[in-house]
Amino acid sequence: MESVLQQINLGVVLLDHECRVVYWNDFMAINSGRSVTEVVGQSLFDLFPELPRLWVKKKIDSVLTLQNLAFTSWQQRPQLFNFSDSRPITGQGEAMYQNCTFFPVMEASATIKYVCLTVADATETAAQHLELTRLNELLQAEKEQQARLIRKLEEAQAQLLQSEKMAAIGQLAAGVAHEINNPVGYVNSNIGSLESYVKELFDLIEAYNRDLPLLQDAAFRARIEQANREQDYEFLRGDVFNLIRESREGLARVKRIVQDLRDFSHVDSTDWQMVDLHRGLDSTLNVVWNEVKFKAEVIKQYGQLPDVECIGSQLNQVFMNLIVNAAHAIESSGTIWLETGTRDEWVFVRVRDNGCGIASENLKRLFEPFFTTKPVGSGTGLGLSVSYNIVSKHHGRIEVESEPGQGTAFTVWLPVRQPSEGQEAP
Ligand SMILES: Nc1ncnc2c1ncn2[C@@H]1O[C@H](COP(=O)(O)OP(=O)(O)OP(=O)(O)O)[C@@H](O)[C@H]1O
Ligand SMILES: [Mg+2]
Structure with missing residues (x-):
């Protein structure tokens, strides 16, 4: 047992109530560079000034009084002792990550005689863990970048969709506007001519009507007056110009709409x-x-x-x-x-x-x-x-x-x- 304890790949230190070293194995000797004979009887804190004295003391006292176990892991405290890591792969002298345990060692009378402190080399686990964390962060960053890219892509696609739609509508509108423009043009000018022709026609009929009383042939006159009444001539004369005016207004609206369609689609610009x-x-x-x-x-x-x-x-x-x-x-x-x-x-x-x-x-x-x-x-x-x-x-x-x-x-x-x-x- 003695020889196992001596050679195990784990630091083992026995301390008395005053934190003086009673025993220490090869692991401690190799990593601290001091042999057992050099350290026995000396205070742990004198040997390792880097130790957080108050904290270690508290741990040891709690083990002594409460008889319980105390731990510290590399995640809380990466290094308790300034040992350097001896990983064969990198060969670089990085610091050794350590998991430490404090536990009581009893005498036969069940009173506590020593506190045993073990120091395990956790560099391998820590390195892997840290590497994983780093890779995770990298992945996360990449994921965020991808999400941003996807969002951008969506926006671009949306804009493309809508602008294609608008271009199609614009072209359609411009095409329709152009097609309507021609017939509206000639209907408009024809309406103008029509109005003046109708006016002339009415002038002509007025002239006939004016001379009607002069007609000698009473039967003929009565026939014409009868025709005037049957066609409701007075109403016709009044209404025809209303119709023409309304048609003109309608045409003006069509022209306005055509112009709006062109403005809206801005085909020219x-x-x-x-x-x-x-x-x-x-x-x-x-x-x-x-x-x-x-x-x-x-x-x-x-x-x-x-x-x-x-x-x-x-x-x-x-x-x-x-x-x-x-x-x-x-x-x-x-x-x-x-x-x-x-x-x-x-x-x-x-x-x-x-x-x-x-x-x-x-x-x-x-x-x-x-x-x-x-x-x-x-x-x-x-x-x-x-x-x-x-x-x-x-x-x-x-x-x-x-x-x-x-x-x-x-x-x-x-x-x-x-x-x-x-x-x-x-
Ligand atoms: N004036 C508004 N009053 C209330 N809600 C509105 C108003 N404008 C936009 N919204 C809300 O914003 C949403 C998105 O509007 P958006 O114009 O982008 O899309 P949409 O109108 O739903 O579809 P479309 O692509 O046909 O325009 C609408 O669905 C509606 O809920
Ligand atoms: Mg909308």
Whole structure:
């Protein structure tokens, strides 16, 4: 037993009540560089000044009085003794990680004679453990980076989807507008001619009627008067011009809609230009009017806006998303306010509604791609995420305020001029 104890790969030290060394094995001798004869009778604290004296003393006292075991592991205290590690693989003199135990050693009379302290080399376990932790952290960081990438990808895909959709709608709208423009053009000019011809025809009939009393042939005269009455000539004369005027108004509206469609799709410009945002708002409102008119009264509170450097068609898309959202938030009847104004070098366009409002837990998710509270099939959840990206591209920002049950306001802030390359927005 003596020889096993001497050679075991574990430090074993026996201490008396005064913490003086009574025994120590090879492990201790090799690692401390001191033989048994050098240390017996000396205080542990004199031999190892690095020991946390108070702490070790407390452990030893507790073993002596309570007769219990005390431990310390490398995770709490990596090194109690300044031993260096002797791992053959690295060969480097790193510090040895240690697990230590204090336990009482009894005499036959059951009184405590010694405290035994064992020191186990835990460097191998510790190294593996630490390596694992490091790898785990690396993995975690990689995972987060991947999540960020996926989010970016989703956003890009969402924007692509929506801008493809918008491009298709824009092209369709522009095509339809162009097709309608031709027939509307000639109907318009024909109506003009028609009006003057009809007027001349009536002048002619008036001339005949004026001379009617001069007719000698009473029977002939009576026939003509009879025909006048049968055709309700007086009504015809009054109504024909009303019809023509109404048709002209109808045509003017068609022309307006065609113009709005063209403005909205901005077929001619996808570049940065100085744009009158009020015009963009008006044409967008007309394009989505169908979604809005049965539900909401629209109140425009426009301030003075300078022309703003932007890509008009893209901002129209933002206005459209906000106005349609506002209309959707109104269940049966409500109001949508369109407000604009300036502050310093910035302009704002606000779309405010008194609709259902937004629950606070949804507020921070609004701009995520595919976030929608609408039933499957009626909302893709892309409107706001795309709007956000467009406004960011313009170096602007979108603010949202909402009170559930009261309404919502989305405010788009844009710098009047785009900052030049490498410059911050004002
Ligand atoms: N004015 C508003 N009032 C109340 N809720 C709103 C308003 N605007 C947006 N929301 C909420 O934000 C969600 C996301 O809006 P977003 O425009 O991104 O997607 P969507 O309208 O659901 O779908 P779509 O892609 O067709 O626009 C909506 O589903 C709705 O819950
Ligand atoms: Mg929407």
